[in-house]
Amino acid sequence: MSKSKESLMSETVETEENSLLVRNPLLRSLYQGLAVLCILLGIIGAVLPLMPTTVFLLMAVWLSVRSSPKLNAWLLGHPKFGPVLREYLHDRALSPKIGYRALAVLWLGISISIWLVPPIALKVLLGVIALAVSSYLLVLMRRYQQ
Numbered sequence: 001m002s003k004s005k006e007s008l009m010s011e012t013v014e015t016e017e018n019s020l021l022v023r024n025p026l027l028r029s030l031y032q033g034l035a036v037l038c039i040l041l042g043i044i045g046a047v048l049p050l051m052p053t054t055v056f057l058l059m060a061v062w063l064s065v066r067s068s069p070k071l072n073a074w075l076l077g078h079p080k081f082g083p084v085l086r087e088y089l090h091d092r093a094l095s096p097k098i099g100y101r102a103l104a105v106l107w108l109g110i111s112i113s114i115w116l117v118p119p120i121a122l123k124v125l126l127g128v129i130a131l132a133v134s135s136y137l138l139v140l141m142r143r144y145q146q
Helices: 003-020 025-047 054-067 069-077 082-091 096-116 120-145
Strands: none
Touching: 025 054, 025 069, 054 069, 054 082, 054 096, 069 082, 082 120, 096 120
16 A cells, blocks of 8 residues: 555544544443454454454444544554454445455354354344345445445
């Protein structure tokens, strides 16, 4: 990524960040706590093969941009996760490499969950959720290629 595109992306993110900040202190604290939880789950997902990383980190960005500029800056500046997250925020796109990994882990985890969960209604719900998330990931990957 070129320096000019990267600086433009960071300026856009900073402008969006200020307008999205939650003013209610209780809600802001809740969002911040959930962002930290999502970051922890994302880091665990980077190590464990059945746990997703991308979904939790995207949720962490969404929550942190609304609750903590400092936490959001740390997350977007992270050497491993930051470039992918900044690109997503700027282009609303996901590289096929990351997208296909997310799809593989999603379907592996959902398949195991469907196999372990006895109620049919819950199995159907898990399948519907997996289809919805897969559709969204495919849209993000298509945007990246355009």
